[in-house]
Amino acid sequence: MLGTIAAALLIAAGPGADEGFADWLYASGEFSTAASEYLRILYENGGDTLAVPGASLRLARCWQELGRPLDALGLYDRLSIGLDGDGGAAALLGIGSVLEEMDRIDGSRAAYLDAASRAESPDLRDRGLVLAALMLAREGRWEESAAEIGAVAGRGGPLAGSAPGLAGMVASGADLPSRSPFWCGFASAVLPGSGQMLCGNVTDGLIALGVNGAMAFLLVESIRREEVAASVLTGWLGLSFYGGNVYGGARAAEGYNAARRRELLERITELLEEVPSASGSLP
Amino acid sequence: MTLFLLLLLAAPDTAGVPSVPGEPGESGIADVLFAEYRLLFRDLLGRTCAFSPSCSVYGQEAMGTYGPVLGTMMALERWTRCHGGVSDSHGYAGRGPDGRVPDPLRPAGETTCWGRSLLPF
Numbered sequence: 001m002l003g004t005i006a007a008a009l010l011i012a013a014g015p016g017a018d019e020g021f022a023d024w025l026y027a028s029g030e031f032s033t034a035a036s037e038y039l040r041i042l043y044e045n046g047g048d049t050l051a052v053p054g055a056s057l058r059l060a061r062c063w064q065e066l067g068r069p070l071d072a073l074g075l076y077d078r079l080s081i082g083l084d085g086d087g088g089a090a091a092l093l094g095i096g097s098v099l100e101e102m103d104r105i106d107g108s109r110a111a112y113l114d115a116a117s118r119a120e121s122p123d124l125r126d127r128g129l130v131l132a133a134l135m136l137a138r139e140g141r142w143e144e145s146a147a148e149i150g151a152v153a154g155r156g157g158p159l160a161g162s163a164p165g166l167a168g169m170v171a172s173g174a175d176l177p178s179r180s181p182f183w184c185g186f187a188s189a190v191l192p193g194s195g196q197m198l199c200g201n202v203t204d205g206l207i208a209l210g211v212n213g214a215m216a217f218l219l220v221e222s223i224r225r226e227e228v229a230a231s232v233l234t235g236w237l238g239l240s241f242y243g244g245n246v247y248g249g250a251r252a253a254e255g256y257n258a259a260r261r262r263e264l265l266e267r268i269t270e271l272l273e274e275v276p277s278a279s280g281s282l283p
Numbered sequence: 284m285t286l287f288l289l290l291l292l293a294a295p296d297t298a299g300v301p302s303v304p305g306e307p308g309e310s311g312i313a314d315v316l317f318a319e320y321r322l323l324f325r326d327l328l329g330r331t332c333a334f335s336p337s338c339s340v341y342g343q344e345a346m347g348t349y350g351p352v353l354g355t356m357m358a359l360e361r362w363t364r365c366h367g368g369v370s371d372s373h374g375y376a377g378r379g380p381d382g383r384v385p386d387p388l389r390p391a392g393e394t395t396c397w398g399r400s401l402l403p404f
Binding site: 054057058061064090093094096097098100101108112123124127130131134138199200201203204207208211240241243244245247248251252255256258259262265266268269272273275 | 352353355356357358359360363364366368374375376390395396397398399400401402403404
């Protein structure tokens with residue numbers, strides 16, 4: 001169906017309109033179909049990615065969106081080597097984003113910084129600098145990250161309007177509420193379920209307290225009645241529940257910390273989504 | 284007991300067989316017990332777990348990875364967390380498309396990619 005519409009539009013629009021249609025598919029989020037269109041455009045240009053850099057960049061982005069990071073990385077890499085100025089800088093930003101997705105934060109920051117140094121337009125330069133600064137935040141270096149973003153705001157570039165708010169939000173990462181896995185595990189060891197409750201998981205804590213209390217009661221009762229098999233079974237089960245409860249206290253703290261961090265990262269992402277689209281001329 | 288055996292005989296061929304891709308296969312006694320647990324609670328009694336992967340799969344993985352002692356503790360800990368009150372406020376990352384709360388044995392890293400938000404193309 002989409003292919004028929006594409007063919008009809010191309011016939012109606014005439015030659016030269018195909019990249020516009022591919023861009024429309026790309027903007028609509030139809031990355032699979034857009035990638036096919038960009039590949040066709042590349043084929044028509046003799047497979048030379050540097051001859052149609054805009055289509056090549058978007059093809060790499062399509063692959064990235066379609067979960068083919070290595071293909072995207074290869075194409076971005078080729079473009080970053082072959083293109084000068086803003087084209088190469090845009091490809092380096094793409095490399096940084098793929099490495100970021102692959103959790104290669106050091107490599108990602110290096111690519112973003114490289115993009116910033118190569119960019120000719122202030123907009124691309126600021127994007128590279130802000131993203132490089134955000135990689136520090138990914139590593140928990142909130143204050144350093146905020147300082148670098150603040151420096152971007154001080155330059156007065158295209159992102160100067162968004163940067164102060166972003167810097168403030170990143171700086172708040174240093175004050176995120178946290179719970180110590182060790183102390184929550186210790187608390188659960190002293191009073192079963194208390195570590196979970198300290199992390200806000202009251203139901204989990206009450207269940208852990210109840211189960212451990214019940215197991216202790218059954219163990220004492222079976223020992224008092226001198227029932228060896230029942231004592232061994234309840235002893236083994238009780239110890240397992242108790243160990244699980246201590247582990248659960250520590251795990252609840254880790255979950256609590258991860259959740260607070262995740263919430264902040266999501267707020268930062270929302271703020272980044274509000275940054276105006278790139279201005280200036282990309283290939 | 285007789286009724287239970289009849290139920291086992293009447294169970295479909297797929298009973299007890301892990302239906303979720305990536306679920307561990309059966310190899311040892313513990314794995315067979317976990318499969319029996321799934322057969323009884325999931326297939327025959329229709330019980331559903333609040334988490335993904337389910338508690339039995341989680342326990343099976345924990346025992347396979349950390350051995351029977353630590354694995355049992357982790358399995359029982361997960362079992363005590365599996366109740367109707369599981370909500371997003373517990374520190375879990377929302378709910379999956381199947382409505383269950385993702386809680387793998389080894390949590391995945393952060394999936395945030397800020398680079399995509401600021402790509403100029």
